[in-house]
Amino acid sequence: MGFAKRLKKQIPADEALLQEAPSSASSDDPARKAWIDLKSQLRNELVDILDAGDLSEDTREQAFNKIKSAVIVIAGQRDLEISPHDYDRLANELVDEIKGLGPLEALIARDDIADIMVNGHDKVYIEVGGKVELSPIKFASDEQLLQICQRIVRMVGRRVDESSPICDARLLDGSRVNVIIPPLAINGPTLTIRKFRKDKLTIHDLVKFRSITPDAARLLQLIGRVRCNVLISGGTGSGKTTLLNCLTAFITHDERVVTCEDAAELQLQQDHVVSLETRPPNIEGGGQVSMADRVKNCLRMRPDRIIVGEVRGGEAFDLLQAMNTGHDGSMGTLHANNTRQALSRLESMIIASPAGSALPLRAIREMISSSVDIVVQASRLNDGRRVITAISEVTGMEEDVIVTQDLVKFQSQGRDENNKIIGHHLGTAITTPNFMNRAQQYGLGDQLLEVMTAINSI
Ligand SMILES: Nc1ncnc2c1ncn2[C@@H]1O[C@H](COP(=O)(O)OP(=O)(O)OP(=O)(O)O)[C@@H](O)[C@H]1O
Ligand SMILES: [Mg+2]
Incomplete structure (x- = not known):
């Protein structure tokens, strides 16, 4: 039985991949049109020569070689004029369509x-x-x-x-x-x-893109070095994971870090890192390991710091427990529009979690205020630029309310002639940062003072 017939019988749906996708190029372009015609002619003949089953097992290189050889045979039989360079290009495009993501x-x-x-x-x-x-x-x-x-x-x-x-x-x-x-x-x-992104953005890139000022970047560096517990808040695609990755660069190499993510996106430079990733449910819908289970398990893995890619459910409780029980410098991201809202979201997640549902609201807020030190807000402005719009610290509780202080805030001041948002990062702290004591314990108190003076001078 020829390949085409077998293909129809065994994996009929894959045939859709063999159809030509309408080209991005203008159909008026004669060279492009000739190329598409040639490819579709070859494709029709290829299916009679190649074996689909074989190709599905092949590496890309093996599939490329098989397809290229087949194209050479077809071109010989049909008297098609194809240059040596075009054989490679044809084989590459055909591999994409037959084996890749079209x-x-x-x-x-x-x-x-x-x-x-x-x-x-x-x-x-x-x-x-x-x-x-x-x-x-x-x-x-x-x-x-x-x-x-x-x-x-x-x-x-x-x-x-x-x-x-x-x-x-x-x-x-x-x-x-x-x-x-x-x-x-x-x-x-x-x-x-x-x-x-293989070449992950660094804090220097963020400064270069004016997402953050050099002084505010130094503040983030100190926050990472002195092991503050940090939440990174932001909307979808605002740059939360990128910022988290930048912060992990300030972790020293003698710390054991355990990361929990749905899809491994973080790239830590340290050696002593254990990365845990979600296992999706299997085809029968079973076997899933939840983020909360993994964060709980992290606590048994003797971590110095725990990093949670995205906090969105019951794991909020476990992360706060970790932050509260000697795993200083733990970090996580969550979706929220500003730093205050990030704390409210955390509160809602804990209320909805099995472990937190029985706790009174005040106890939950106390737990948050004693665990989270810093909340950093990442935003994608509507001109497309990504900016760190706030660095806030949690300073404690006043009655039933968690008190925060903005250390840095981005203030927009309209748009320039290219419709780009103009704005500045301003120092807005009224008192010395709450984590000054911690900075002093790490011998970095003077540096923090110097950075805050520089930030507040703007
Ligand atoms: N400051 C920045 N300047 C320019 N590009 C950035 C910046 N921060 C992140 N990006 C880019 O924006 C894209 C989204 O970033 P990232 O994955 O960090 O967002 P996210 O908030 O974690 O998204 P999600 O909510 O989907 O998890 C990436 O391609 C990243 O390289
Ligand atoms: Mg992300």
Whole structure:
């Protein structure tokens, strides 16, 4: 039986991948049109020569070699004029379509893209330089897109279908992926990819991008060094994980750090790091290990610090317990619009958790105020720029209210001629930071004083 017939019989859905995706280039471009015609001619013939089963087991290089050899044979039989360079290009593009992520491959290869958002087969948005734009890339059909979604979730041993239409997964390069398909997604299969950045941004990059001033960056460095417990708050894609990663650079190399994340995004430079990642439920929906279970388990792993990628449920209670019981310098991120709201969200998470539901509100607030030292707010401004908009400290309780003080605050002052937001980071502390004692214990009291003086002089 020829490959085409076997393919139809065994994995009919994968055939959708063999269809041509409408090109991003203008169809008026004659060279581009000739290229597409050549590729589709070759593709039709390829299916009779190659074996799909073999290709699925092959590495990319093996698949490339097989496809290239097959293309050479077909070109010889059909008298097609193809240059040696074009053999490689053809084989590469055909591997992407048959084995890879089709039209997405071109976007995944681009380092300037932060997010890829696919809303059905004909709308692919990308975030470049903080701005979201519609890309010219399209899939041939929702069916082709669905097959690519299946291919992605298969990498984590899952599949998406009507009974289980949502799945988190990861690409081989570490990029984080969320897939949601109809009937939940009305516009067709919807795919969101947070591209993994190999060259993680550092605090120096953040200063260079004017996300933070050099003095405020030094303040963050001291906060990390003297082992304050830190929460990083912000909206989706505001730069929370990036900032958390920057803060981990200030952890000394003799500390044992345990990290808990849904998808391993942090890249700590220290040697003594144990990284725990979520195990998604298996195909039968079982076997999931919750974030709260992992954070609890961390406490038995003799950590010096615990770092939680994203706090959004019962693990809030366990993280605070860790912060309160000798694991100073622990950190986590959470979704909130400002630093006060971050504390309220933490409170709600604890109230909703099995361990915290029985506690009186005042006890919960006391627990928060005695555990969390600093809350840093990350924001994505509406001109696309990401900025650290506040560094606040928790100073204690006044009656039933948690008291905070802003050490640094970003104040916007309108827009410039390019419609970019103009703003400054201002020092807003009225008293010496609460963590001065701690800084002095680490021999860094003078430095903190110096940094606060510099910040407050603006
Ligand atoms: N200060 C910054 N300047 C420019 N780009 C940034 C900055 N901070 C983060 N980014 C980029 O923005 C994107 C989102 O960052 P990040 O993953 O840290 O956000 P997040 O708040 O953790 O998102 P999510 O809520 O989805 O977890 C990444 O591509 C990252 O490289
Ligand atoms: Mg994140």
